[in-house]
Amino acid sequence: MSDLCLYCGNPIKEVISWKGFFYSEPQYLCEDCQKGLQAIEGKRCSCCSRSLEKLPEELMKGGVCLDCFRWEQNPKWTGILQHNTSLFEYNDFLKEYLARYKYRGDHMLAKVFRFQLATCLKNNNYDHIIPIPLSEERQYERGFNQSAALLEEAQILHSHLLSRSHSEKQSKKSRRDRLQQKQIFTLIEKDFNGQSILLFDDIYTTGTTLRHAAKLLKEAGAEQVTSFTLARG
Template identity: 50%
Template sequence: MNQFYQDRCLICNEQIRPSIGWTAIFSVEKELLICPVCEGKLEKITGEVCRICSRPLRHVEEQFRNGDVCHDCFRWEEDANWQGTLEKNDSLYVYNDFLKEVVAKFKFRGDYVLAKIFAEVFRGKISELAPDLLVPIPLSDERQYERGFNQAAALLTEAGFPPANMLSRIHAEKQSKKSRSERIHLPQVFQVHHEGTLTGKKVILIDDIYTTGSTLRHAAKLLKEAGAKGVQSLTLAR
């Protein structure tokens, strides 16, 4: 039986009951970090999705999509300034009410250990994408000091990958306090570093949530201008 058994769920703190049976006795079990109830509330993105941003399309009416592209991405791609900037975003989970609360505990209340919950799924997806560089979306120095850690870098680190800190961020108002329109029309908030190491590289940006795609596209634009061959992104939630 798993000698690394986690006694309490990292989300709800309820005791986790290990499975008892021949499979458990004769196999190496993975460490149990969350209980079955909490795991069941995490809604993995499956089925038909926007081929650019991973938005699930099953509930999107025809007038709000163009084939396999959601209307938001279609508008980004219509704009010559942004066309092709972010090649693709992969998101792992739907940003439902349960995950909103988990992210709030993780990001705003400093519960770093919650990054461990998503390590395995991040590790699998990153291995599948096979990037040259993994670049977390940075926080400003002020925001990093306030929170104590960068949530995007934490997701990478717990998955076993070193963050490539190629970007820095100018301090600005929290994204969560901005309207959708304000997020879309952001001025450039990033600066790029170590430009020479980007030339010809396939880069994956890492962030916690894909909302409008503005933050990721601003970062991708700078990285491509600095020589990156292509830029995609991987986010925890959509």
């Protein structure tokens, strides 16, 4: 009997190959749903991973997107976040997928990304990989931290070294509100002197959340802070 797609429930057709005789990574999505995950390919912003393939010239500046150029022109934020790497486009399919995962408690959907995340993050030289935390209220409401759960499913060691104050959901804030938000994080550990830190989150949208976390870590002595997200919005 065929396995069923974790997302749509349709049978998964097994693809037979010579490689599969020796090792086969389990498939969790059917062929149609797998096509919904669009990897970021081609030319991308060196700061945030945004695809530059179809971006108008007026929204680019010196090989980076205009958003990142503006972040780096602001003395308060220059060099705070070294760069971000994202795997997938935040298209309609992934938007609905992550909404079901985060807000409807379908924890099993994290399995789909275990191989990609393990491949990208297992052999790393970071002192800490820190998932972006939820506030206590939001964690209670959802039942789990979606970013930490993705790392756990991929068996990536990570550290809970940040806490977060409660605020309105990021998804309900306008772009302007996100960019103007006050510091929402506090450090659980105070000394990161000379350390290399990787922040992990599910989506990079404006980069505000990641930069606020990175700023605290840099102020606590971190030598460099980079980030990795599943999707680039």
